[in-house]
Amino acid sequence: MALLEATDIHTYYGAIHALKGITVTVDKGEIVTLIGANGAGKTTTLNTICGIYHPRQGTIVLDGEPIHDMPAHTIVTRGLSQSPEGRRVFGRLSVAENLEMGAFTRKDKAGIKRDLERVYELFPRLLERRKQLAGTLSGGEQQMLAMGRALMASPRLLLLDEPSMGLAPMLVDLIFDTIKEINAQGVTVLLVEQNALVALSIANRAYVLETGSIVLSGTGQELLNNPEVMKSYLGID
């Protein structure tokens, strides 16, 4: 059944019509990916879902509850969190403090402690560096921290925006293995990626965005075998 249903979303930046009627559904337990070129509206879609932008038209329903009018900080409490594009960790706070901020809205001390242990288990590097200022971490470590921080909200739906951006190939594999592991632990994942090949290979389903509209959708395998997708996004003729 659908955990997230975004229906006919229209988002504007001032006068610019950035999303032109996007419909995306994510079922419980899935990994769904949005792929597309730069400026297609992938990040805007995620930011509209999590309340940074509000759609001018359309509905977003999380597990039966409409969330499109909620401010971003309230949506987090409904079990949706995001690891944003470019990581955006708090550079002047330590690793541990960043993770603490991830759990900002939670009151269940035991649950927070359990999730902290889970994050340190997924990313042992963060445990080693927990006292270090996040601004001094490497790009890969910051990506781990951004994901760990999002997990600290104990989300049912985790939005990941470009987790592989700017990372060495070896780290990309590590990050994607971790995404699969997080998903296996019961977290539904909506993933935005430029690296379409890797994203499609781990996704149950995928949507292809082009200038604010969805032009294709299907299972990860289907899109991987689609000649159009191969040509446009995988660079294979």
Next chain:
Amino acid sequence: MLKNLRRRVSGTTIAMWIIGFILLVVVIVGVVRTLMIGKYTGADWTDLFVYGISQGSVYALIALGYTMVYGILRMINFAHGDIFMAGAFFGYFTAIVFEKNGFFDSPTVDGKLVLALVVVTLVAAAGAAGLAILLERIAYRPLRRAPRLVPLITAIGASFFLEYSFLGLFGSGIKGFPEIDALKGRVSIFGVEILKTQVVVIVASFVMLIALWLFVQRSKMGKAIQAVSEDKDAAALMGINVDRSIMITFLVGGALAGAAGVLYALLFRQVYFFMGFFPGLKAFTAAVLGGIGNIAGAMVGGLFLGIAESLFPNLVLDGLGIPAPYQLKDALAFLLLVLVLIFRPTGILGERLATKKA
């Protein structure tokens, strides 16, 4: 390589360094001559120094409001000095009630006096905090997404609004803050004779500075404020209510300024509508000296400026034969600001503003 280097060092830079060098020589000559003349005794210097600390700790309290608001909104709240003034007024009105009821009569420090002073400070802090929140809500929040110049002009307008409101409501006369008998005279601490009011001001300021430091560094809300200062959208994604964090920043800054107003009134015993102007500017200077946006910097900058403007006129200018050096302390404070902006634009503890995310 060498050619590159030569091209980068422009004429202006060289001129600046020459000016810097001349200033340094003037300072050294002034200090040496003052000390050789020996007009002031050791006790005089200690007096000036302690006075500088008390003045500086008040600057530090006000400077924190400037720096925290700058940190979170990238905006200079020029009305902050008037929040300080309002705090002094609230404190004054509370204090005269206590005075009428004999709370300040005892010749020694007793429980009644301490209670009265704590209540006066709390009322001033609460009143100033309330005013600061109102200011943010009414004057600044609607302009959150406007170009930066707009809130700045609004802040200057708000400053005038507060000053002339208090002028209209309470008149232009200087109100004498009640004199407290138990705080008259001096007390000996480690063999140094210090004015009792200065001891109260210094101790109270340091308690508040430490409390603020703990709040920002240790509490969840304090860390949230730091997170919002760095990246509002990312903070919102953590579930942090950005508007609420900004409100709390104004609340904390306003409360500190209000309490500083009472301490200032204790030191100088004068409360009037324009009293926030100079301390406000000085505290802003202190915040820039320490590195605007940096909380430790505001504390260090405030203390440094207080001590500098207390010691430097006599220490440097006297030896140069300037007749009334102390009259130049304000000029000196702003000269210091200009020098810091030229030679270390980021302030004493500041990070490079250019690399900081706007």
